[in-house]
Amino acid sequence: MTSFKKKLNEEIGETPRFTKGLQERIVHQATQQQYKQNSKWQYPAIIVGIMVTLLFLIASGPWQQMEYVQHASIVELEQNEEIQQLSIAQNWYEDSFKAGRTGWVIGQQEYAKGTETKLIENMLQKAMVSQKSEEYYLINNLWIEFSNGQVVKLQMFKSNEQFAFLDIKTNKFYEVNDGEAVSAFTDFNFKKLDFNFLVFLVWIGFIWLGAWVAERAVRWKFHIPKEPKYVNDNHKKVVYLNKFINVIVLCIFNLKSWIIFIAADFVLILVILLPNLAIEYYFGRHEKRHYVALTTTTYTSIIFIAFLIWIF
Amino acid sequence: MNKGGALVSEHLTAIMEEHGEYCLRVAYLYVRDWSIAEEIVQDVFLAYYLQQHRFEQRASLKTYLVKITVHKSHDYLRSWKNKRHQLLSKFHFGISKRTPESDVIKAAERVTLQAALFELPITYREVLILYYYQELKVREIADVLGNTENTVKTRLRRARQLLQSKLERSDWEVLGDDIF
Numbered sequence: 001m002t003s004f005k006k007k008l009n010e011e012i013g014e015t016p017r018f019t020k021g022l023q024e025r026i027v028h029q030a031t032q033q034q035y036k037q038n039s040k041w042q043y044p045a046i047i048v049g050i051m052v053t054l055l056f057l058i059a060s061g062p063w064q065q066m067e068y069v070q071h072a073s074i075v076e077l078e079q080n081e082e083i084q085q086l087s088i089a090q091n092w093y094e095d096s097f098k099a100g101r102t103g104w105v106i107g108q109q110e111y112a113k114g115t116e117t118k119l120i121e122n123m124l125q126k127a128m129v130s131q132k133s134e135e136y137y138l139i140n141n142l143w144i145e146f147s148n149g150q151v152v153k154l155q156m157f158k159s160n161e162q163f164a165f166l167d168i169k170t171n172k173f174y175e176v177n178d179g180e181a182v183s184a185f186t187d188f189n190f191k192k193l194d195f196n197f198l199v200f201l202v203w204i205g206f207i208w209l210g211a212w213v214a215e216r217a218v219r220w221k222f223h224i225p226k227e228p229k230y231v232n233d234n235h236k237k238v239v240y241l242n243k244f245i246n247v248i249v250l251c252i253f254n255l256k257s258w259i260i261f262i263a264a265d266f267v268l269i270l271v272i273l274l275p276n277l278a279i280e281y282y283f284g285r286h287e288k289r290h291y292v293a294l295t296t297t298t299y300t301s302i303i304f305i306a307f308l309i310w311i312f
Numbered sequence: 313m314n315k316g317g318a319l320v321s322e323h324l325t326a327i328m329e330e331h332g333e334y335c336l337r338v339a340y341l342y343v344r345d346w347s348i349a350e351e352i353v354q355d356v357f358l359a360y361y362l363q364q365h366r367f368e369q370r371a372s373l374k375t376y377l378v379k380i381t382v383h384k385s386h387d388y389l390r391s392w393k394n395k396r397h398q399l400l401s402k403f404h405f406g407i408s409k410r411t412p413e414s415d416v417i418k419a420a421e422r423v424t425l426q427a428a429l430f431e432l433p434i435t436y437r438e439v440l441i442l443y444y445y446q447e448l449k450v451r452e453i454a455d456v457l458g459n460t461e462n463t464v465k466t467r468l469r470r471a472r473q474l475l476q477s478k479l480e481r482s483d484w485e486v487l488g489d490d491i492f
Contacts, residue, residue, distance in 0.1 A: 005445050030324055
């Protein structure tokens with residue numbers, strides 16, 4: 001025994017303080033708590049519940065409830081109203097639609113009222129209802145908002161030098177037979193998406209490197225061990241379950257083509273990162289493991305916002 | 313209580329018999345209040361009982377329990393309950409009558425090791441408690457506090473200096489067995 005301990009014990013009293021009464025109180029509380037502890041299923045249930053709710057919100061989200069006002073034909077609408085906003089997305093598959101409200105969809109070209117909208121207006125004014133011909137092939141999806149707030153979604157077809165449109169809502173097919181309108185449209189040099197795959201790969205490399213450095217820095221700063229990877233078996237099981245759910249969510253997003261919607265991507269990031277944060281906090285907060293998850297969440301959110309600023 | 317529950321509580325009782333007293337004393341040296349220290353120790357053993365599967369025997373059970381006690385004590389020191397308690401204590405001392413007798417008693421108290429220890433900031437106090445009172449090694453203290461060994465050594469050195477300035481020479485000799 002050190003002299004420090006001896007002296008301190010003399011001062012604070014050497015009579016045992018940890019009484020039988022205190023022991024019994026702890027044992028009683030422990031027995032009561034055991035019943036609560038057995039309900040560990042609540043945590044995974046809450047996480048799954050949150051994810052299902054988020055998925056439900058995505059499914060019933062605003063991107064599937066665009067405002068459509070009944071109109072006789074787009075030609076009629078075109079003659080009375082002007083195009084305020086226009087989005088064009090390249091798409092060759094008729095069973096999907098990739099254009100949407102401006103500022104909400106990744107990978108589309110967006111135009112405010114100007115030359116581009118005038119060219120589309122011009123084409124639509126000259127369009128005539130006709131039977132859909134097999135010679136046409138799909139090239140673009142168009143999302144158009146008119147000055148009265150009405151929104152239409154059109155598929156744009158091409159056949160040699162001819163253009164045609166299909167109104168998604170009314171399923172009416174329109175051909176443009178006016179050569180001047182068509183040539184004015186085709187001659188115009190529309191701005192293209194400036195996408196360089198090499199630059200994109202370099203960016204991905206930097207982002208990955210940044211994430212790696214951030215994780216190392218947090219582990220170093222707070223002395224968070226990398227090994228063992230899991231605090232215990234339960235931690236491992238929950239992490240695997242979470243990864244499995246993440247893969248399913250990713251597949252659903254991909255199959256439903258929700259990945260192009262920014263709001264859906266935000267939800268996707270939350271669905272992936274928040275449960276991870278909750279799991280790390282629940283199992284590893286004593287070792288500050290959740291600091292790593294918190295750093296990853298913050299870093300990913302910042303990178304995603306930076307990405308959005310970059311593409312718009 | 314079922315058979316399994318009885319077995320577990322027997323195990324818990326055995327653990328408490330062996331480790332309860334020093335955990336309680338460590339908690340007291342953090343919070344300076346026996347009733348609060350009892351609450352903390354209660355939480356410590358409950359936490360151990362409910363999450364004992366987490367104890368992977370990488371460290372000794374003593375170090376593991378001290379680690380939980382230190383975390384729980386820190387939680388209390390950071391809590392609003394403690395802040396309120398401190399505020400009320402200050403208010404209470406503020407209105408108490410000062411007499412020559414009370415001044416003499418206070419002066420005598422000030423030179424005790426305990427009083428000097430409680431005057432130190434928690435960062436320095438805790439390394440002294442863990443090193444000299446709990447007799448943990450620097451490496452174990454680093455593990456308990458989540459710091460590097462060098463940080464612990466630096467804090468120990470600084471804590472010794474601070475304590476020295478507050479103690480009489482005879483009392484200061486208690487820190488003579490410096491082996492780190």
